Amino acid sequence: MDPLHLAVLDDEPDITRLLASYLAGHGFRVTQLHAGRDLMALMATDPPALVLLDLGLPGEDGLTIARQLRERWHCGLVIVTGRGDAVDKVVGLEVGADDYVTKPFDLRELVARIKAVLRRIEPAAPPPASAPTRWRFAGWTLDEAARELRAPDGQPATLTSGEFDLLCVLVRHAGRVLSRDFLLEHTRGRAAGPFDRTIDVQVGRLRRKIERDADHPELIKSVRSAGYVLVPAVEPA
Template structure:
């Protein structure tokens, strides 16, 4: 049996962590409740979480700083859950690597749906079982400008052969571009591809994610040659894509 996904809930308010833990556990998750950044770092070293629900208003080290450290050291889902609903905070949260941003008060059902959506994007698709008459399907691999995107393994390899770490949102965004090379993709389309139809429209999140992605794949993120902006329309992946 596949083990239950491990969710770390980090909030300085005990009643909130208890509420979230109870609800998440009722949906089959294993949950650890935490109240400061130091406890989260200790947990990740000993029993890494598959996804972290992170509040921004924490004692000591603030949530943005913790999010940066998480992205530097671990590959896991990261959802900011906070009372800060300002657009600037949302943009900063996504810039530092969050896969999603949920403001308080929130609907518990919606939060669980968002958690499941991030976990799905993090988990490689199950391989097709081989049969006596047909070989197992090979992973779908897409190549562009000497980069290799393996959609089955959810892995990106640079022209030098080194793996480049992507967040779940960045991976889904790049996959959408690779599946539609040479086409201008609108922000609304990219939101649907990366966050699903249930996501609230907030097109600046796509601009933030494109900016983060460019920093990882462009020789010069300030003069992008792979993913170009089309004023008033969206973005386009310029190089051709080959498969296999």
Template sequence: MDDGVILGTMGHILVVDDDAGIRELLARFLRTHGFRVDHARNGIEMRRAMGDVEYDLVVLDIMMPGEGGLSLCRDLRSRSRIPVIMLTAMGDEADRVVGLEMGADDYVPKPFSPRELLARIRAVLRRSTAAPEAGIPRSDKVKFAGWMLDKSRRELTTPDGVAIDLTGGDFDLLVAFVENPNRVLTRDQLYDITRGRSAPPLDRSIDVHVSRLRRKLEHCAGGHDIIKTVRGSGYVFAAIVEPG
């Protein structure tokens, strides 16, 4: 873990990568843009750092000696909702898909531009800390098929009253659906709504997020029918959405 932390105002980030050059480059770059930054070279140092500090986001490399980033992401997601951005090797689509399945909020393929990573960090932090819109009551709740989504608290509850854990990506996608019920949304539209930019060619991340959200809705009977695939077009949220 890096002890030379320079105080910033944008958030506290942990960079986990076995490449010292990448760790130091990102630490310097992100600090110049107002972030506090620590870094770790492996899972052992990552866990030690997170035991001492409450971070706002983790930048996590997939390919590391010992315990890899996918395993670390899965373990982290099982006990925390902290946003995670994965660093993946260019062309390793399988790793990117698995990373999203494990609960990562976004990914950046190597080699990457530090400015692109900065933009991704800012976007993920905006989504994860977004305040309710002005004029919307704090109990900003909607109901669908017996489920309850509290948008102001970012909580999803089953018809049986069980709270379902949502990553930042899950929440953004579900909000996009409940705000556009019974309307076909293309993959490009969903990507733009949830990530604020156009989808790269052949990007499959929306399909991965939809599959993960479907599995969470399958906690209750009939949940698998709420999000339907429209072949050749995209997805439709096939439920009546009402104020909570």
């Protein structure tokens, strides 16, 4: 099996060399990049399974690059940056990053996060024939096998991979209050860290996309100090 291809985009060659060497030691093929245009060219010719993206690129907006990746390609995206402010992290997750790591970082932890994202985005094994893969709730139709969500009017909804995975977990456990740790473990394969708002950000984005029907103003309910619950009844489609 060919090694998985990763791309590292950072304006500091020392960092890209360090990451390339360390990740190669863990069985990855790594392309080092130092400009957004080089990443876009790579995506068109040899797309990586996951991109490690620095936001602080001279003369470039790292968040714009992140948005372009999400709009045009399906790949893992881990932001690795010196911007540790909570607002920057929220914005990074808002544009669709799968994870957000601040510098300085522990190399072993970074590899663990990369592997967790790759596990989450890889195609799932086909479920048993008896297991339902299509669900209906509040007029919406969720097709897990096709990774598609359709609105009550039949139009497809645009969700990021993280939002879709989160909705699948909520649908499978409809009516149950799910903790943030449970949701993070079942969507990203890791436990929540101190002040980790990843799930809160994704729930907020998901709400804005599916709670637009006036007949169902609150599909995902917050339960204080407990987590989130999908409120409407769910049935196999």
